[in-house]
Amino acid sequence: MDWIFLLLAGCGEMSGVTALGFYSNTKKKLALVAMIISFVFSFSFLYLSLQTIPMSIGYSIWTGIGAAGGSLMNMWLFNESKSFKRFFFIFLIIISVIGLKFVN
Template sequence: MDWIFLLLAGCGEMSGVTSLGYYSNTKNKVALGAMIVSFVFSFTFLYLSLQTIPMSIGYSIWTGIGAAGGSLMNMWLFNESKSFKRFFFIFLIIISVIGLKFIG
């Protein structure tokens, strides 16, 4: 169950980062509210997951999901650059997080 909490926390982080991008572009109050709700959701599930998952692994996975997922969502939704270099480094984030899980 803790891993599901961690995945939910990562999805909340992704949503928060995407809402932050939308808010910074539009100054829309709904986006601000969505950002706050997303981050509260994210931190709540991160807290729950870290009750049994080691902090180093849980935080790395949560950050990786948020960084990689947020970048991909912003590339898709806000038409940010879709260069090979960006995809390559996002891939490295994902591979690094998977590697930490297996050696941790």
Template structure:
């Protein structure tokens, strides 16, 4: 169940980043409130995940999911640049997350 919590925590981190971007674009406080809720939930699920996964592994995977997901969402929904170099390094993050899972 720890891995489910960790993946959920990473996905909530991505949603929090989306709401952060929406808040920065609009200034609407509802997005700031939603961002706060998402980040709190993300930390809560990360904490639950750490009960069964080593801290270093859980944190690395959580940040990897958040970073890769944030970049991909930025490219798909906010029309941010998608250079070959950026996609290459995002692929490295994803490969690293898979590698950490395989070694755990």
């Protein structure tokens, strides 16, 4: 269950970063509210997951999900650059996060 909590926390981080992008582009209060709710959701599930997962592993995976997922979402939603280099380095983040799970 702890890994499900960590995945939910990562999804909350992704949605919070995406809502931050919407807010910075539109300055709408609804985007700000969505961002706050997403980050509260994310931190709550991160807290629950870190009850059993070591912090060094849990925090790294949570950050990786947020960074890679947020980048991909912003490339899709805000038409950011979709260069090979960006995809390559996002791929490296994902591989590193998976690697952390296996060396635990």
